Amino acid sequence: MHLLKSHWWKILAISILVYTLVGGLLMDVPRLNILNETIRNQYFHVCMWFGMILLFIGSLVNAIKYLSSNSLKHDIRSEAYASIGILFGILGIVTGMLWARYTWGDYWSGDPKQNGAAISILIYAAYFVLRSSFEDEIQRARISSVYNIFAFFAMIPLLFILPRMTDSLHPGSGGNPGFNFYDLDSKLRMVFYPAVIGWTLYGVWIASIKIRFEEYKLRKENK
Numbered sequence: 001m002h003l004l005k006s007h008w009w010k011i012l013a014i015s016i017l018v019y020t021l022v023g024g025l026l027m028d029v030p031r032l033n034i035l036n037e038t039i040r041n042q043y044f045h046v047c048m049w050f051g052m053i054l055l056f057i058g059s060l061v062n063a064i065k066y067l068s069s070n071s072l073k074h075d076i077r078s079e080a081y082a083s084i085g086i087l088f089g090i091l092g093i094v095t096g097m098l099w100a101r102y103t104w105g106d107y108w109s110g111d112p113k114q115n116g117a118a119i120s121i122l123i124y125a126a127y128f129v130l131r132s133s134f135e136d137e138i139q140r141a142r143i144s145s146v147y148n149i150f151a152f153f154a155m156i157p158l159l160f161i162l163p164r165m166t167d168s169l170h171p172g173s174g175g176n177p178g179f180n181f182y183d184l185d186s187k188l189r190m191v192f193y194p195a196v197i198g199w200t201l202y203g204v205w206i207a208s209i210k211i212r213f214e215e216y217k218l219r220k221e222n223k
Helices: 002-006 008-026 036-043 045-069 072-103 112-132 137-165 186-221
Strands: none
Touching: 008 036, 008 186, 036 045, 036 072, 036 186, 045 072, 045 137, 045 186, 072 112, 072 137, 072 186, 112 137
16 A cells, blocks of 8 residues: 555556547547647647656756755756656657648748757757766766756747747747637647646656666765
C-alpha cells in the first residue's frame, strides 16, 4: 500500500497518456478547413510544449534556489528539468514540422514561431555546452544557473511576444484566431487538458530518475 501511495502520480501519468493516445486518435474532432484530422496533433505537439515550459520553470526555480543556497542538489534538479524540457522541445518541433507539412505544405516555412522555437532550443542547448566546459562543479553550477535564468527569460519573447507582433501562420499570432476562439470545443478539451497534465507528469517522472541517479553519484563522491 505504501508503494502504491508513493507512485500514484506515475500511475496517473501513464493512465492519462494511454487515454491521450486512445482518445486522441479515436474520439471525434471538429472538421475544420485545412486542419481536418491533423488537429489531433495538438494533443502531442501543443501539450508537449506546455510540458516543456513547465519543466523549464522547474529548472529556473531550482537555478534560483541554487544561487541562494549553494546546494548542489538544486543544481542537479535544475539540470535534470532542463534536459527533459529540451527533449520535449525537440519532440514538439518535430511534431510541429509534421503538422506544418500537411497544413502549410512544407516542413519548415520560416514562420516566426517556428524560428523562435528553434532559437529557444539552441539557447538551452548552449546551457549544456556551457556546463560541459567547466570541471569545477561549484563554478559550473553557479555560472550555468545564471545562464539558465537568462535562457528562460530569452525564451518568453521568442515564443509568446515577437510572433504576435508580425504575421504568422500559427493560431493566435499575426491576426490569426487562437485555438480557444475557434476550435477548442468540449470534445477537444476532454483530451487536451488531461494531455497537458499527462505529458508534464511524464517529464517530471523521467527527470526524477535522472535526479536520483545524479544525487547517488554525488553522495558516492562525497564519501
